[in-house]
Amino acid sequence: MPTAIDFLKPAELQPGTMTDGPLGRRASQRSHSVLLVARLIGGDADDMCLVRDVSSSGAQIRTQQALRVDDRVVLEFGGSLSVDATVRWVRPGTAGVQFDYCIDVENVLSATTPKDARRSTPRIQRCSRVLLSTAALEVEASLIDITPGGGGVTLKTPRTFPHGTQIMVSIKNFLQRPAEVRWQVNGRLGFQFYERIQLSKLDCWLVNTVELCRACPNQRSCHTANRRDPHASGPMFTQGRRHAN
Structure with a gap:
């Protein structure tokens, strides 16, 4: 199984970088096992990805995007740190990228602190059936996108949910979680x-559903025409309030 250092080949290192020489090279290959949310930009992709391992020279990411070796991408961490990179290897749902220049891993970790993540957590698109329920009714819906803090759906039948309505969100084989309506x-x-x-639970679900999402005949309409309302503000994707049990 590829790891975060598999794409860090000495022949690809550029003279004058932090990785030039044996000491720098060893430093660049110290990978940190993490689970971070990042934004992936490249080609047709502008999506959320999960970073599983990161070093000063590259990262291993989880993504539904069909990346290819040598694709140029940008990873954006927490909305405050962007890193240009090249895809070095791919397999279903996973890719290894090499950064154009060495980074300070501590800067990545600090950029993805909970405070920053609440402000700019990117959305990940998935094709999945969703059930929204209250004490009085149940409504079927199709998932538009999701983050650790919330999501968006397209209702299959017209229903009105006032702002602040408490609902139960159910996705088969994934979650059943209380939520609050933020916009409609x-x-x-x-x-x-x-x-x-x-994030570990979300990561597992993303891996298990990536091929199903690619095979969905309505993928393009789900992911473009039905994107979240541009006038909806951040609270939909900010950290949920904790209610006492």
């Missing part, structure tokens, strides 16, 4: 979880 427009609805999804 043109048959679409955004919700905020009261408790954020654990």
Whole structure:
């Protein structure tokens, strides 16, 4: 199984960088096992990805995007740190990228602190059936996108949910979690979880559903025409309030 250092080949290192020479090279290959949310930009991709391992020279990421070796991408951490990179290896749902220049891993970790993540957590698109329920009704919906803090859906039947309505969000084989309605427009609805999804749980679900999402015949309409309302503000994707049990 590839690791974060598999793409850090000495022949690819550029003279004059922090990795020039044996001491610098060893430093560049010290990978940190993490689970961070980042924004992936490259080609047609502008999506959320999960970073599993990171070093000063590269990272291993989870993504549904069909990346290819030598693709040029940008990883944006916490909305405050962007790093240009090249894809070095790919396999379903996973890719290894090499940064154009060495970075300070501590800067990456500080850029993705909870405070920053709440402000600019990117959305990940998935094709999945969702059930929204209250004490009085149940409504089927299709997932538009999701983050650890909330998500957006397209309702299959017209229903009105006042702002602040408490709902239960259910996705088969993934979660059943209470949430609050944050916005609704043109048959679409955004919700905020009261408790954020654990990244490890989200990561597992992303890996298990990546091929299903690619095979979805409605993928393009799900991911473009039905994107979240541009006038909806950040609270939909900010950290949910914790309610006492």
